[in-house]
Amino acid sequence: MVVSKKALAYEERRLERLEQNKKKLEELNLTKLSQALHTTISPKPSPMKKVKPRVPRQPVDPSSVRRSSRVADKPLPNYKEIPVEPLGRPRSYNYRRRDLSNRVYASDEDREYAIEKADELQSGLDPNFPSFVKPMLQSHVTGGFWLGLPVQFCKTYLPKRDGTITLVDEQEEEYDTKYLALKTGLSGGWRGFSIEHELVDGDALVFQLIEPTKFKVYIIRVNQAEDSNN
Numbered sequence: 001m002v003v004s005k006k007a008l009a010y011e012e013r014r015l016e017r018l019e020q021n022k023k024k025l026e027e028l029n030l031t032k033l034s035q036a037l038h039t040t041i042s043p044k045p046s047p048m049k050k051v052k053p054r055v056p057r058q059p060v061d062p063s064s065v066r067r068s069s070r071v072a073d074k075p076l077p078n079y080k081e082i083p084v085e086p087l088g089r090p091r092s093y094n095y096r097r098r099d100l101s102n103r104v105y106a107s108d109e110d111r112e113y114a115i116e117k118a119d120e121l122q123s124g125l126d127p128n129f130p131s132f133v134k135p136m137l138q139s140h141v142t143g144g145f146w147l148g149l150p151v152q153f154c155k156t157y158l159p160k161r162d163g164t165i166t167l168v169d170e171q172e173e174e175y176d177t178k179y180l181a182l183k184t185g186l187s188g189g190w191r192g193f194s195i196e197h198e199l200v201d202g203d204a205l206v207f208q209l210i211e212p213t214k215f216k217v218y219i220i221r222v223n224q225a226e227d228s229n230n
Contacts, residue, residue, distance in 0.1 A: 066155075105221045106202025111135065117202035118220045129216075130157050131208040141199045145191035149207075154184040157209055166214045167193055179213075193217075 091149030106114075118133045125131055140147050151157075158165070158179065158190050165179040165186065175196070197203075202222030207215045 053213055072088040083127045098218075105138070106199065106200070110222050111202045111204075114204040114220045114222045118206050118218075121218055121220065122206050122208075125206070125208055129208050129210050131206060134205045134207060136199055136201060136205065138201050141194050141201060141203075146185060146187060147194075147196055148183070148185040151184050154181070158184075159213065163213060168210070168212075168214060168216050169193075170218060171198065 014171060027106070114135060115135050118135075122131050122133055123177075130153065132153050134147070134149070158181070160181055162181050163179055164176050167175045167177060169175070175193045177186040177193065180187055181184075197219060199219070200222060204220040204222070206218040206220070210216045
């Protein structure tokens with residue numbers, strides 16, 4: 001195979017450049033440095049994180065807890081729930097109030113009959129003790145349970161300041177209520193009296209003031225009118 005002169009000349013120049021480059025590398029000592037770096041530097045494996053075994057917690061013995069010297073000779077406290085005794089006299093609120101959306105209204109005839117009977121009862125009371133008749137409305141016996149009293153009666157006979165007024169029923173049971181002088185009516189406590197005696201719309205009550213802050217209360221049931229008409 002015949003090689004041209006140009007090819008031989010190119011090969012000779014390439015070999016000369018390689019030889020020159022080799023000499024430069026040896027002068028700079030880069031070859032040995034590259035080999036050293038390659039042999040000394042190697043990736044280290046990442047260490048695995050050691051996990052400590054989980055030890056279950058043991059229940060603490062209350063007797064082993066350090067206590068103050070001031071209470072060391074006293075028995076350990078008992079944190080169990082203790083039932084609280086209700087204050088005052090227990091009431092029987094088994095009577096279920098009518099839902100406000102299902103109110104039952106007394107007829108005008110039955111309402112008038114109950115008022116008539118209450119007027120008859122009032123006429124037989126001792127006139128030395130002032131009294132008045134109060135027909136029951138829905139607002140008195142459901143919902144807000146607010147009982148407004150006759151304004152003139154309150155101004156004449158009742159205290160000028162807020163206080164407690166006691167209601168005594170026909171079985172001599174007493175019920176304390178909150179009297180608001182400015183509004184001339186009963187608020188707190190009246191709800192309990194109303195529920196306890198199962199008052200409904202149309203009932204007529206007679207209030208007789210037997211003491212400065214105590215009423216005797218007589219109840220005329222609206223259903224008595226219904227029974228008498230049958």
